[in-house]
Amino acid sequence: MNFNRVQPDVQASKPLYSIPIARVGVREVYRRICIGSSRGNTCLDAYIDILIDLPKSQRGIHVSRNIEAMLDVFSVIEHSSFKSLEEAIENLCRELLKKHDYANSAEVRLSSTFLYEYRDLDLDVKEYIPVKLSIKSKVHRESNNVRRRFCIEVVGMTVCPCALQVCSYILNTDEFAPSHTQRTKLKICLSTESLIDVADLVDIALNSFSIPVFSYLKRDKECKMILKGFKNPKFAEDVVRSALYGVYRKFSEKIDPDSLVYVSVNSFESIHPFNLSAEAKYTINDLIKYFSG
Incomplete structure (x- = not known):
């Protein structure tokens, strides 16, 4: 065996059927990423999808280059520290385009869970709330434009306003009346070319529930x-609308009007054998039209 001979490049050969493929790559690569900022260093254990597009003339991608790009970029993070996850994965996108000269676009998706410090002054409670985070960046070679998608998901409590009012009516009382409650999962996604602070999305989400939930009381x-x-009783529909309004208040003058907002709620019903869901999708410009009138 002679390993010094030039090896065939099978991936670069012509495919049987010449048609491009939108995304090819590796998914759920597990990696610890440390980010440095003025607040100190933060380390997250994350799953990363590393993808490129494939032209019609190329049979396959060189998979090892995806991993090589990740190791090159993230080893830099561990020493010099990027200031944000967005900066890190966008650098990885650009490194992918360098290593895959046949690709027109590169896309990196990162998902993790972090603890968000929340304080309720009325209750005199501090809680570290787990937040599911997903960030995606896509870079196009020709335009050099970056399209970003930020998603957060948190759990809070909702109180059914219908049961509350009906019980109040039947009991003939304006005082405290019983109702049923739910643990409710809220997801907010923002697709934009702008950079945002993910903490703002978390604040919006936590303020959209009847109240957040706490581990220790x-x-x-x-x-x-x-x-x-x-x-503060709320239907699942109220939570969706509260989140949309919160995004409008926070971002309508800060990000592109064509930025897309997606909100979904899954309410884990306590007195029914099913869950309740609600979702909505609008551009920032749509929200301005609805809420500024």
Whole structure:
């Protein structure tokens, strides 16, 4: 065996059927990423999708180059530290285009979970709330434009306003009335060319529930939490609309008007054998038309 001979490049050969493929690459590569900022270093364990497009003349991609690009870029992170995850994965996109000269676009998706510090001054409670995070960046070779997608997902509590009002009516009381509650999962995604602070999306989400949920509550604070939540009853539909309005208030003057907002809610019903869902999708310009009138 002679390993010094030039090896055939099978990937560069002509395919049987000449048609381009939108995305080819590796998915769910597990990696620890450390980001440095003025607030200090943050390390996240993340799953990464590393993808490029494939022209019609090329049979396959050189998969090892995807991993090589990731190792090159993320080893830099560990030493000099990028300031954000967005900067890191966009650098990886550009490195992919350098290594795959036949690709017209590169796309990197990162998903992780981080703990967000939340304080409720009324309850005198501090909680580290787990937030599911997904960030995607796509870079086009010719235009050099970057399209970004930020998604966060958190869990909170909702109180059914219908049951609350009906019980209040039947009991003939304007005071505290019973209702049923749900643990509700809220997802907010923002697709844009602009850079945003993901913490803003988390704040919007937590303010969209009847109240956030907490891991550690003594009996008196548990009572205060329930009373506060019952003063702010919400349907799943109310949560979606609250999140959309929050995005409008925070971003309508900061990001491109054609940026796309997606909100979804999954409510885990407590008295029904099913879950309730609601979702909506609008551009920032759409939200301006609805909310600024």
